[in-house]
Amino acid sequence: MQYTPILMALILSLSALSIPVFAQTTPLTSPPAPASITTNIDRSSYTLGDTIVISGQVRAVVVGTPLVIQIFDPNNGLVQIAxxxxxxxxxxxxxxxxxxPYWKLNGIYTVKVQYGPPNVTAQTTFAFQSTPTIISNAFQLKDPNSQQTFNVNYTINGGTINTMTIDAQSLSVIVSINSTSDGTVTLQLPRSLIDAKTSSGQDDTFIILIDGAEVKPQSESANNNFRNITVQFLQGDQDIEIIGTQIVPEFGPIAALVLAIAIISIIAVSAKTGLRFMPKY
Structure with missing residues (x-):
């Protein structure tokens, strides 16, 4: 019994010494394993008629095994498979x-990809609008030479109009657009701004360039005051140039008024001073 206190003290000492040892150990963690498959899309939103680009990577390739792509609508209905x-x-x-016919619901769509076993999958989502947004407005276009102002009414879907400018040298109106998807733009062009005529005075067709490449209008109409054209464009297109045979006259109302005052002044001075522009005999 006399060894009992010594034995207890020895056990307590060993216990005290063992505590720091456990406190200093930290569990080892390994980095997360890379995903078996990944998937991405080129944009976060699309409208009817847009092209969706789906891409990604598979970690372990099995020769002869196809990858399955499925797209589901907001109600989890299958709209596309490839x-x-x-x-x-x-x-x-x-x-x-x-x-x-299956691309008809607005909302969030899901892209699911599967490769090999059912558990090798990945997915992503995008917003979809089945009816493209149509913008109708008027652009106030000012000619820097004549200072005349023209209102050009337009309707556009698939993008927005940034600016309109007059290029008097090429007899054209240039429409700068931000095309977020494939779409169309309809322009109501005043004849007093730009027109296209044949040598006999009949209406001629406009030459239309999109980013330098000639295209045909989707539709065209006219009345006594306006020429209406509808042009199709693709996502990423930037400049639509409408070329006619005549552009806004060089002398607008202000310039014409100044010219008229100058002519009247010359006539008045010549009558007062006896100055003649043509020889009397």
Whole structure:
């Protein structure tokens, strides 16, 4: 019994010494493993008729195994499905056109990709609008030479109009747009601003360039005061140039008034001083 106090003290000492040892140890953690498959889309929102670009990468390629792409609407209804091959380095890309009878709901759509076993999947989402937004407005276009102002009424879907300018040298009106998707723009062009005539005085067709490439108008109409044209454009297009045979006259109302006053002044001075512009005999 006399060894009991010594034995207890020894046990307590060993316990006290063991506490710091456990306190200093930290659990080892490993970095998360890379995803078996990834997927991305080129934009966050689309409208009817847009092209959706889907891309990503597979970590482990199995030769001869296709990758399945599925797109679901906000009600989880399947609207599109495709099978594509994966490249040797595991990358894949596919384009899907948002057209057809199943693309009819507005809201958030889900893209799901699957490769090999059912558990090798990835997904992403995008906003979709089945009816493109139509903007109708008027642009006030001012000619820097004559100081005349023209109101050009327009309707556009698939983008917005940034500016309109007059290029008197090329007899054209240039419309700068921000095209967020494929779309159309309809312009009501005053004849007093720009027109296209044949040598016999009949209406001629405008030459239309989009980013330098000639295109045909989707539709065209006219009355005594206006020429109306509708032009289709693609996502990413920037400048639409309408070229006619005549542009806003060089002498606008202000310049014409100044010219008239100058002529009257010359006539008055010549009558008073006897100055003649033509020889009397």
């Amino acid at each position: 099978q594509i091959d994966v490249s040797q380095d595991g990358r894949y890309t596919d384009t899907i056109k948002a057209v057809g």
